[in-house]
Amino acid sequence: MRHRNIVLTLKQVAVHVLTTAMRGSTAIGLKGTRMSRILQTFKETIRNPYSFPGGYTIALYFLDGERVCTKCARDEWKLICDDTINGWGQWQAGYAGVYWEGPPQDCVHCYDPQDSEYGDPDEVSDAQV
């Protein structure tokens, strides 16, 4: 009798796992492929924030254009996943890319500045004055 209860429990667990997986894939739907690609890019950038070839620093941006540093993205990974999958919130993953040129950009969360790879073309140096 006790053995039978265990078997039923395992069966219930299997059904729960299957329905949860199906519900998740249905909820994400067609957007799932693009979304998972964006999250995969974010995850890869968190693990290795430098481009190959070149070794340039890769910046992470949310959909609203704000930059987040890799440390904050790593610390808030669950929040980024939740907002991106739900499609709302300020932590929706947008894109990742090298920040080539311009003034330093602050991380939207910790305000840590990231310099561009080629500097700010509008910056006036001492040699030009």
Ligand SMILES: [Zn+2]
């Ligand atoms: Zn940060």
